[in-house]
Amino acid sequence: MDRRAFLTDTVGAAAGLGLPAHERPLSLLGDTGAVGTTHLIELRSGLQALFQLDDAYGGGDVRSLAVRHLRRVRRVINSGHYPDTIGRQLQLLSGEIAEHCGWLYYDAEDQPSARRYWGEALTTATMIQDTNLEILVFSSMALQACHEGRVRDGLDLARAAQERAARLGSPLLQSVIAVREARALSLLADGKGASRRLADAMRFVEKDGRGRPSPEWTSFHGPAELEYAQGLLNTEMGHHGAATHFLRAALAHQEANYGRNRALYKFTFARALIDAGEVDEGAAHAVANLENLEEVESGRVMRRLHEVAGALHAVDSPAAQEAAEHLTEYADMKGAA
Numbered sequence: 001m002d003r004r005a006f007l008t009d010t011v012g013a014a015a016g017l018g019l020p021a022h023e024r025p026l027s028l029l030g031d032t033g034a035v036g037t038t039h040l041i042e043l044r045s046g047l048q049a050l051f052q053l054d055d056a057y058g059g060g061d062v063r064s065l066a067v068r069h070l071r072r073v074r075r076v077i078n079s080g081h082y083p084d085t086i087g088r089q090l091q092l093l094s095g096e097i098a099e100h101c102g103w104l105y106y107d108a109e110d111q112p113s114a115r116r117y118w119g120e121a122l123t124t125a126t127m128i129q130d131t132n133l134e135i136l137v138f139s140s141m142a143l144q145a146c147h148e149g150r151v152r153d154g155l156d157l158a159r160a161a162q163e164r165a166a167r168l169g170s171p172l173l174q175s176v177i178a179v180r181e182a183r184a185l186s187l188l189a190d191g192k193g194a195s196r197r198l199a200d201a202m203r204f205v206e207k208d209g210r211g212r213p214s215p216e217w218t219s220f221h222g223p224a225e226l227e228y229a230q231g232l233l234n235t236e237m238g239h240h241g242a243a244t245h246f247l248r249a250a251l252a253h254q255e256a257n258y259g260r261n262r263a264l265y266k267f268t269f270a271r272a273l274i275d276a277g278e279v280d281e282g283a284a285h286a287v288a289n290l291e292n293l294e295e296v297e298s299g300r301v302m303r304r305l306h307e308v309a310g311a312l313h314a315v316d317s318p319a320a321q322e323a324a325e326h327l328t329e330y331a332d333m334k335g336a337a
Contacts, residue, residue: 035080040089043073047097048216054100055220058260059107060297066104070097088128095124095133099140106144107260109299114144131168132215135161135177142180146187147300155184172214175204176221179229186236194233202226220261224253228265231272240276247272260301263292267304274311274320283312283323290330305331 046069053062073094082090102117118137125133138161145154158181165173178201185194205226208214231246247269254262266289273282286308293301305327312324 033081035076035082035086035090037086039076040086040093043069043076043090043093046072047093047100050097050100050104051217052257054104054107054260055257056259056295058263058296058298058301059104060299062297063101063104063108063110066097066101070094070101073097091124091128092130092133095121095128095130096136098124099133099137102137103140106140106147107298107300109303111144111148115141118144131164135164135168135173136215136217138164139177139180142177142184146180146184151184151187155181155188158184169212170214170218171204171207172218172221175201175208176218176225178204179221179225182229182233186233189236191233191237194236198226198229198233201229220258222253224250224255224258224261224265227253228268231268235272235275240272243272244269244276244278259292260296260298263289263296263298263301264304266292267301267308271304271308271311274308274315279312279315279317279320282308283320286312287323287326290327293330293334302331302334 050062050066050069053065073090077087077090077094080090098117099121102114102121105111105117106114118141121133122137124130125137138157142154142157142161145151145157158177162174162177162181165177178197182194182197182201185191185197205222227246227250231243231250234240234243234246247265251262251265251269254265256262266285270282270286270289273279273285286305293305309324309327309331312320312327315321
């Protein structure tokens with residue numbers, strides 16, 4: 001099956017992106033008629049489909065679909081007729097889609113494009129004064145800043161998101177952001193501070209259901225994410241044996257529909273095993289993970305693959321060198337495709 005055609009068809013089934021113009025519900029109005037709740041539901045279902053596709057396949061192929069969906073919503077905003085209540089919901093939806101475009105480009109390792117879309121989303125959040133969207137953008141930008149080595153910026157962005165999230169009273173949302181604060185602190189070599197924020201994140205999860213409902217985008221957050229965060233913290237602190245324990249648990253708890261995250265977790269686990277001296281096991285896990293990449297298009301995952309290959313190349317053993325060559329050949333083939 002052609003993956004790109006499948007992705008297009010999936011979003012099309014949800015929101016008409018892949019259908020001929022005469023079959024699209026909004027196009028029956030010429031995208032210039034009266035826009036109501038039914039059309040909002042249709043357009044939002046497209047965003048929900050994009051979330052699911054990103055979870056399964058990563059940002060590489062999905063980002064072009066998200067951009068098309070964003071253009072469609074903006075066309076409806078600028079050419080449709082609707083009351084102010086519907087208009088605000090359309091603007092909010094456009095901001096949420098722009099934010100998700102930023103996320104998809106971030107995952108695909110196109111960081112300038114990610115910043116551009118997040119800037120558009122933040123402008124929308126400011127314009128309509130929507131705190132939830134503002135929190136989402138700040139928390140995503142915090143991840144990117146850490147990813148790019150702008151760790152102090154990442155911490156400041158995460159704290160700005162947390163300050164707003166505290167006013168909303170959603171424990172799960174606060175847990176997500178506490179994990180991102182912890183990541184920044186660990187990269188700043190503040191192990192104690194990072195550990196405290198991860199402990200806070202766990203306590204917030206225990207309170208889930210006793211506060212306000214959490215935003216839909218936080219549904220990924222749970223035991224696997226917390227264990228993965230603990231694994232990364234132990235890696236930064238040089239506790240590689242402990243890191244493998246948490247990363248193994250994260251893989252065990254990660255749901256099958258999160259294909260991109262599973263591939264990322266497996267390479268991270270392999271790297272931790274190599275750093276802990278379990279080179280043969282780490283190499284075996286890394287090579288076995290290549291099968292998962294047949295369905296995943298993620299720049300972040302490929303970056304982690306290169307890190308594992310580099311770590312194996314540095315080990316003076318035939319098995320490590322063979323695995324490193326296998327990973328490098330696969331990456332070269334993937335890049336040429």
